[in-house]
Amino acid sequence: MVDTRLExxxxxxxxxxxxxxxxxxxxxxxxxxIAGVETLCRWRHPxxxxxxxxxxxxxxxxxxxxxxxxxxxLDEACDAAGxxxxxxxxxxxxxxxxxxxxxxxxxxxxxxELVRRLEIAPDGITLEITETSPILDLEAAAGRLKVxxxxxxxxxxxxxxxxxxxxxxxxxxxANELKIDQSLVKSNSAEVxxxxxxxxKYAHERGIGVVAEGVETEEQLARVKTLGCDRxxxxxxxxxxxxxxxxxxxxxxx
Ligand code: G
Ligand code: MN
Numbered sequence: 001m002v003d004t005r006l007e008x009x010x011x012x013x014x015x016x017x018x019x020x021x022x023x024x025x026x027x028x029x030x031x032x033x034i035a036g037v038e039t040l041c042r043w044r045h046p047x048x049x050x051x052x053x054x055x056x057x058x059x060x061x062x063x064x065x066x067x068x069x070x071x072x073x074l075d076e077a078c079d080a081a082g083x084x085x086x087x088x089x090x091x092x093x094x095x096x097x098x099x100x101x102x103x104x105x106x107x108x109x110x111x112x113e114l115v116r117r118l119e120i121a122p123d124g125i126t127l128e129i130t131e132t133s134p135i136l137d138l139e140a141a142a143g144r145l146k147v148x149x150x151x152x153x154x155x156x157x158x159x160x161x162x163x164x165x166x167x168x169x170x171x172x173x174x175a176n177e178l179k180i181d182q183s184l185v186k187s188n189s190a191e192v193x194x195x196x197x198x199x200x201k202y203a204h205e206r207g208i209g210v211v212a213e214g215v216e217t218e219e220q221l222a223r224v225k226t227l228g229c230d231r232x233x234x235x236x237x238x239x240x241x242x243x244x245x246x247x248x249x250x251x252x253x254x
Pocket of ligand 1: 213
């Protein structure tokens, strides 16, 4: 019931200006500097207030709405990247991409158009492939990502440790980054830790960078540093914030 209501209301939400993006910094663990920024989608629902992606992205993925939302988020990420690059800031801007978006050539055309029009260095954009819904046609998705990879964009496998994500995806999707999900970052079981050690080693042997997500405590930060993760992101280091607040943070961390 609720889903049908949300789906109806989500239709046109982009046009009505109800979707907004938040920006969360990612820190380089060797230098403690901001090395990247993830663009995160929020829905300012007129009655329900601010909704997080988990409340509406699955609904969008089950309909055609994800294409429109995905386009909007790509626009937001590329606009920010263009602005930061023009002012000499060396931050890579990440944006979440649903496997559903990879079922159409539109995403390829759209990214190419944005990179050309905004004159952005493509290696300043990271596409985070989330796998809450499975990639049904892996070959077709990989083919589209290959075009974007050749153009110079970075490909990241998001939410490792949840859903359908697996290390085999790194190779299949020609990725150059792996993001470890917060559920694994928060775990202090010896088994998880041993597994993550193997994961970081596997990634580094292939020249793939590792980002730890959802770092909320000093203990977790110390753990992901010891594991050899390259970057970290999470409430301890910086919450998702407005573009204006992230601009200020970038200036103060210069
Ligand atoms: O699927 P993905 O990893 O892109 O989702 C990121 C989501 O996690 C965002 O909606 C963001 O607000 C949230 N998030 C970011 N950092 C933290 C954190 O440290 N703790 C928790 N619980 N959530 C976080
Ligand atoms: Mn993500």
